[in-house]
Each structure stands twice: as C-alpha cells, then as structure tokens.
Amino acid sequence: MTLRTSPGDFSRSLLQSSTITNALKPRAAARRRSLRLGRAIPYGWTFGPLLLILAWSVGAAAGWIDPRSLPAPWTVISTAIDLATEGRLQENLLVSLQRVSEGFALGVLAGVLIGLVAGLSRVGEYLVDGIIQIKRAIPTLALIPLLMLYLGIGEGMKITIIALTVFIPVYINLHAYLRAIDSRYVELADTLRLRYRDFVRHIVLPGALPGLLLGLRFGVTGSWLALVVVEQINATSGIGYMINLAGSYGQINIVLVGLVLYAAMGFISDATIRFIQKRVLTWQRTFAN
C-alpha cells in the first residue's frame, strides 16, 4: 500500500473529517524515496544469466549470430546429448573429476598439516613459512616446465600442479586464522587453566575453522583453473583435451559444451563448500541471519 493519495481521495477524506488537515495534504503524503536497495528477490541473481541466454537464443533463431562463431543454445544441448550417447562426455568428465579431486585432496591435506605446524609453533613457522611465502610469489603455473622435467607429462605432474594450486590458499588462510586467535580468549583459557591440548581443541582449532573454509573456497576455484591449464598440455583425455581437440577441428559446439561443463563443475564445487561453510559455522550470526 502506498501513502500517495489521489486528489479524489483527498477531497473525500476532507469531507469525512475536517480535523485531519496537514497529514492528508497531497504534498505531505508523497513519501521520500527510501535510500535502501529494496527487498531482495529469491534467485534474483539468475536474472542476468537468463537474460543473456534469452538474447543468445533470439539472436540465433533470427539468424543475427553466425553459427560458425557461436552456435545456438539448442545446438550446444544436442551436441552434449550426442557426446553423452557416444560415451565421450562421461569418459572425459570422469577423468577431469578424478584429477581435480585427487589434486584437491592432496593440496588440502598438505595445506592443513603444514598450516597447523606453522600456526601452532614458532619453530614450525620459522622453518616453513618463509619457504611458502617465496613459493607463493612464483605462480604455480610457471612451475610447469620444471615439474614436467621431474615428473614427466603424465598424471603425476597434472595432479601435483593442481595440489600446489590448492595448497597455497589453504595454508595461507588456515595459518593466518590460527595466528589471529583473539588474545582475550587466550587470557580466558589462562584463567580457566585449560591444558594446552584443550586450549588447541576448544579455542584455537574452532576459531581457525572459518579460515580453513575460506581457504577451501579459494582452493576449489583454483583447482579448476589449474585443471584447465594442465589439460592443455599433452593430455589424451579430460574435458580440456576434448576442448583442445575440438578447437583444432573447428568444432565450436563441442568447445562450448566443454566450457559449460567447466562452468557447471566450478559452480557446483564452490556451492558445495559454501553449503558446508553454512552448516559448520552455524554459530556465526552472519550466516544465521
């Protein structure tokens, strides 16, 4: 309901009650525009992408878009169905998923272990942190030539690159949060005479959990990025290989299927981590609201 009144309303109200004057003057009733953004619409973020797909469809149907540079959406879908019936889609997707999950698991494991070593002890930090800060300054992808010399061009090299990409953000964020434990809680643990073991278990680790989850989110995004790169190098399977091969034959519809798969996988894995974040961090007011 708005408070804006039409002249008709105004005169009628005036007839009903002559005592109300100022409040019903049309000028006063026109409310100042709210400075807030307005109410949020559920799934509102999908509007933009849907609009883009709509424009793409209309453009393709009307013949405004050259199918050689951008095939129609339905061509992409039918290509995906063809690839799936041939079995190539699942095969390549599975290989890619396996690479990412192995690399991700290794990276997280290393990031958590070394993060704990550096976060919980000074000596550990002195031994480990400097090296990692130096490593961090070198983009992992720049290490590919070196790793190819050491590990060859097989799966080992690919998984190592993904693991290294995941390791860095997991380590950095976990370490930072372990070190940023509020000194007031340390003081509290002191007055409650907590044993070191209990202090770590009840205060340090849960306090650093948001950092770990943040690292996982950066890590999962990075893992797909690294996958794209390593699958362009001497791969004989995987989505990246499929895209590359199709690219060299000019099969742009298959390239698009590959890109959509990358997008979907990246989105699903990020959403999974966000879901876990929400469940694990129920104690945070920001998530509860």
Added chain:
Amino acid sequence: MAADIRELNSTPTVRARNLVRGFSGRGVLNGLDIDIHKGEFVALLGRSGSGKSTLLRALATLDHGVAGSGELRMPEEISVVFQDARLLPWKRVLDNVTLGLEGDDVRGRALEALAEVELAGREAAWPYELSGGEQQRVALARSLVRAPELLLADEPFGALDALTRIRMHDLLQRLCQRHRPAVLLVTHDVDEAIKLADRVLVLEAGKLAREFPINNEQRQDQNQLHALRAALLQQMGVYVDSNKPARALATH
C-alpha cells in the same frame, strides 16, 4: 569493627605484601598490601591509571612477563569475570560453562549453575542469541561452577545498561551470599561499590590510599550515604558538596 574480627578468626584467602609491578621502568603498583577474607566482598575504586587492572591481573596471575616483586599468597581456585562476557562464539551456552571443567557430572553441575543465574533451559543457545546481560550471566555461571575461593571481577557490569546492571547487582549479591567466595570487584562506579561491598578500597598511585568499611546502616541512612559517597569521590579527586547527591558531578 568487622575488620578486627576477621583479623582474629582466620588467615586471609588472599594476602599480598609489598606488591610491586611495573611496565618499562614505570611503577604501577608500588608496595601494595591487601588481605581479602573468605566471604568478604571488597570493591576496588580508583581513577584510571591508578593500577586497578594491574592489581587484578596480578591476582589473577595473568601478568606474565610483567616485572615485579612482593609476597603473594593466593588460593587454588580463582575465577575471573571480565568486562565482556568472553564467551566462545562457537560453543553453545552449556559448553561455554563446562569449558575446561573436570570432575564428576560436569553437565549436571553446569546446568545447576545456569539455573542459579536464571538461565535454565537456555543451555543449547548460541552466545549471539543472548542479550548482553544474559551473556554476562553465563560468564558468572562459568565462574561459579568452579566453586572459586576467590572471585575476581573486572568492571563486570560496565558494558550493561542501567536496568540490567541493577538486576545483575542483586544476582551477584545473592550468589556471593550463598557461595561465600572472597570477592574483589574492580569498578569506577562509586554507587556500585557502596551497594555491593563490605569494604571499599581506593587505589592511588599504586598503593591503597584509603579503606572504607561499609555497613547496612550507612547504606540506609541518606545523610551517611551522601557523606560516604562524597568522601569516596573526594578520595578520587572529585570534590562535591556533601549535602547534594554527588552523582551528577561524578562524571569523568
């Protein structure tokens, strides 16, 4: 006088003699003596910078790495209530109370303590779901469940609104009468000190400048109350006309 009887009947729970603490060569506590007996409620007043917090931290043995000397005899079980409730946000109310607690039936004892601070049934709540006063009550329960011989409170009501503060005063008073720990309450609120304490100490330049024993007769008689308040404020460097309520002038 109450103090004389105490001297005779028992050794104090807390005894500090010639306590010295300093930061980078500047003395904050300069040869301070203090005794607190079992069941005695002592309030510590003082201007900011007078050494209140340093003394409390010394008694709580939280002053690692602070230079100092002196004789200090402390009981085994000490609990501290801070100005902020200092609950772990990632633990539910019950787990905050049982944090580091040992012995039999930890859960049962914690539930009992929560009931005592009038929070029965809230044990599964997250700290952010509680109001400021409720959070501070959880902190009280966390202290009480340890059956402390000494309760140290560092301006525990400073962050609460006036109405909540009054209710917390009554609650703390009841709890202390029931459990009878030795209490040291650090505050800068003269009225709070008079209301709660058996003895008010005024700290000045790292030493106890003066001691005011307080009894119910003084609290109930308006003239005595005003005189006492004026004397306490004067001791802290605020001069007021003792015939008028001092409160309005006591801002700093």
